[in-house]
Amino acid sequence: MTDFLQLPSLKTLEVVSDGDRYAVKAEGVSTWIVCPLCKRGRLYGHGSQEQSFQDTPSHGKPVEVFIQRRRYRCQGCGKTLFEPVADFDGKRQATARLVAHIRKESFTKTFAALAREVALDEKTIRHIFDDFVEEFEAKVRFRTPRILGIDELKIIGDYRAMLTNVERKTVFDIRPSRKKEDLLPYFRTLRNKDTIEWVAMDMYAVYKQIVKGTLPDARIVVDRFHIQRMANDALEKLRKGIRKDLPARQRLKLKDERFLLLKRQHDLKGKDMERALEWFRQFPQLGEAHALKEGFLSIWDHKTRTDAEAACTKWLANIPAELSPTFKDLTTAVHNWHEEIFAYFEQPITNAYTESVNRLAKDMNRMGRGYSFEVIRARMLYNAKARKDGSVIETVEVDDDGLVTTNFEFQRMTMASMNQKKRVKRVVEYGPYIPTLVQLLEEGYFD
Numbered sequence: 355m356t357d358f359l360q361l362p363s364l365k366t367l368e369v370v371s372d373g374d375r376y377a378v379k380a381e382g383v384s385t386w387i388v389c390p391l392c393k394r395g396r397l398y399g400h401g402s403q404e405q406s407f408q409d410t411p412s413h414g415k416p417v418e419v420f421i422q423r424r425r426y427r428c429q430g431c432g433k434t435l436f437e438p439v440a441d442f443d444g445k446r447q448a449t450a451r452l453v454a455h456i457r458k459e460s461f462t463k464t465f466a467a468l469a470r471e472v473a474l475d476e477k478t479i480r481h482i483f484d485d486f487v488e489e490f491e492a493k494v495r496f497r498t499p500r501i502l503g504i505d506e507l508k509i510i511g512d513y514r515a516m517l518t519n520v521e522r523k524t525v526f527d528i529r530p531s532r533k534k535e536d537l538l539p540y541f542r543t544l545r546n547k548d549t550i551e552w553v554a555m556d557m558y559a560v561y562k563q564i565v566k567g568t569l570p571d572a573r574i575v576v577d578r579f580h581i582q583r584m585a586n587d588a589l590e591k592l593r594k595g596i597r598k599d600l601p602a603r604q605r606l607k608l609k610d611e612r613f614l615l616l617k618r619q620h621d622l623k624g625k626d627m628e629r630a631l632e633w634f635r636q637f638p639q640l641g642e643a644h645a646l647k648e649g650f651l652s653i654w655d656h657k658t659r660t661d662a663e664a665a666c667t668k669w670l671a672n673i674p675a676e677l678s679p680t681f682k683d684l685t686t687a688v689h690n691w692h693e694e695i696f697a698y699f700e701q702p703i704t705n706a707y708t709e710s711v712n713r714l715a716k717d718m719n720r721m722g723r724g725y726s727f728e729v730i731r732a733r734m735l736y737n738a739k740a741r742k743d744g745s746v747i748e749t750v751e752v753d754d755d756g757l758v759t760t761n762f763e764f765q766r767m768t769m770a771s772m773n774q775k776k777r778v779k780r781v782v783e784y785g786p787y788i789p790t791l792v793q794l795l796e797e798g799y800f801d
């Protein structure tokens with residue numbers, strides 16, 4: 355008969371099925387020859403102890419292994435120790451294969467469901483998962499970006515800070531919160547942070563404080579769509595204010611004009627143009643505000659920072675007094691974030707991935723369903739396919755002693771001794787590729 359457990363270091367003695375689980379009595383098959391602690395003492399028997407370990411489920415039922423584990427005492431160092439059972443995990447009351455099973459399954463099942471399946475408590479599942487994350491982060495390191503993006507991502511009801519590599523379109527990391535007290539220590543200890551030359555962000559004061567405090571040489575660029583959106587918001591605010599005071603029928607009409615007014619001037623054609631002009635005749639302020647919005651957006655038509663700044667100064671001076679409250683939020687932001695807004699003209703960071711990030715944000719927030727933030731984070735960051743798509747092969751020159759002589763990380767390599775420099779290839783990981791993550795989302799991988 356084949357052994358029930360089929361584990362090389364254990365022999366099954368008896369299997370009892372009591373309905374919803376298996377209880378397996380087993381014994382160890384190996385022993386120590388000399389004391390493994392002092393490497394020389396002889397061991398002699400020192401009683402035994404009953405122990406139990408969870409194993410991978412069998413036929414859909416949890417399995418618990420019971421063993422009367424022999425104990426030894428060393429004549430040399432005097433220490434006591436148990437007989438070796440290689441198939442037991444050193445840290446958990448579980449077999450090594452169960453720990454491997456939990457690591458794998460914790461990416462697709464909730465901790466609660468997994469705890470029920472293998473008859474361990476949820477806390478143990480969490481510890482095993484945490485060990486996995488820790489090992490992974492020690493082993494796989496994403497190269498610090500040159501242009502870092504900071505975005506908001508709502509996951510399970512809370513805003514998280516998503517750090518991206520703008521040039522590579524990859525996710526560099528996801529932090530559990532966007533609070534200063536959480537991000538500050540993270541950025542202080544970020545490895546190779548000198549690599550970061552530019553940081554693209556929304557106008558969020560906390561981010562600016564963190565960058566100024568921890569990355570003094572990095573320069574900040576405000577996402578231009580974020581500031582441009584504020585011009586549209588100002589116009590919207592005015593439209594809603596006007597609408598409020600209109601008779602019912604007209605109010606209804608102006609309600610539908612949101613998109614008409616948000617259109618760029620050069621996109622207003624034919625009937626749209628007539629309708630817009632009709633509103634502007636009726637409410638001259640709306641026409642003025644629309645022109646101001648257009649004027650503000652056209653600042654970005656300029657090619658140089660100097661020209662754009664001059665256009666902005668002119669624009670600010672042309673705001674009529676009666677519209678200044680409407681545009682107050684925007685003008686305040688322009689004042690407080692001047693440097694970061696116009697840095698765009700030196701480093702025009704594209705928004706090529708913004709749409710994908712928004713999409714990710716929406717879908718990630720919809721998920722949850724018993725997953726912890728840490729699991730969602732790990733599933734995004736460690737996905738093998740997305741990571742592969744986000745990595746590049748780099749050729750580096752190494753000395754004859756194996757020391758990498760090109761930039762970034764200096765790394766010793768074991769190579770045959772040679773007299774000249776040798777070129778070797780290696781994989782550099784930048785993090786999961788955002789378009790691949792979006793594709794995986796669409797395929798239901800994260801459901």
Ligand SMILES: [Zn+2]
Binds near residue numbers: 428432
């Ligand atoms: Zn010993």
